[in-house]
Amino acid sequence: MLVFHAERLVFLSVPKTGTTAYESALRDRADMVVSNPPDLKHASNYRYHRFFRPIFDKVCGVDMETMAVVREPISWLGSWYRYRRRPAMSGHPNGTHDLSFDDFVEAWMSGDRPGFADVGSQTKFLEPHPKGARVTHLFRYEAPARLDAFLEARLGRRPVTARENVSPAMDLVLSPKVEDRLRRKCAAEFELYESIP
Numbered sequence: 001m002l003v004f005h006a007e008r009l010v011f012l013s014v015p016k017t018g019t020t021a022y023e024s025a026l027r028d029r030a031d032m033v034v035s036n037p038p039d040l041k042h043a044s045n046y047r048y049h050r051f052f053r054p055i056f057d058k059v060c061g062v063d064m065e066t067m068a069v070v071r072e073p074i075s076w077l078g079s080w081y082r083y084r085r086r087p088a089m090s091g092h093p094n095g096t097h098d099l100s101f102d103d104f105v106e107a108w109m110s111g112d113r114p115g116f117a118d119v120g121s122q123t124k125f126l127e128p129h130p131k132g133a134r135v136t137h138l139f140r141y142e143a144p145a146r147l148d149a150f151l152e153a154r155l156g157r158r159p160v161t162a163r164e165n166v167s168p169a170m171d172l173v174l175s176p177k178v179e180d181r182l183r184r185k186c187a188a189e190f191e192l193y194e195s196i197p
Helices: 019-026 045-060 073-083 101-109 122-126 144-155 176-185 187-194
Strands: 002-004 009-011 065-070 137-140
Touching: 002 019, 009 019, 019 144, 045 065, 065 122, 073 101, 073 176, 073 187, 101 176, 122 187, 137 144, 176 187
Parallel strands: 009 065, 065 137
Antiparallel strands: 002 009
16 A cells, blocks of 8 residues: 555555556655555555544544556456466465366355455455445556556656566466356456446
């Protein structure tokens, strides 16, 4: 999570959406960089409004806008699958080396996700706070030019990013049956992505 106090902007770090690269590119420009532990770095919209926002309200007397990046849902799940297939995860209970992508997505859709598929949800990460606070600005991972133009206009500097925290490359395709089930069961994930210009 990156905080830009003067610009009244907080960049929430949705996992597997390239935010580590933006953190590296903008950390010297940010007033606050929350990079560890992961539960704070990846504070959801709810956690931000529950724990961080009161600090800005009470201590600084400012109302901050929030922004986040959303990835196409199948691509997002594919990134998690590939990330958990990296060599360091070999033999780890959360590794995906012995699973197909279909198996991983089926497990992610299950009511009781096993550890290897317990990677959260973009809609859950970004869901409004119970008092109604929503993420102010959403951007598509697949359209970085719009995100970069927004940051340049807001911060006065266009971020120069390099690829970081990259999952191993591999071609992934869901079977039509699993993809159809995913699109029906998790329609909100696709609706969120499609709602972003």
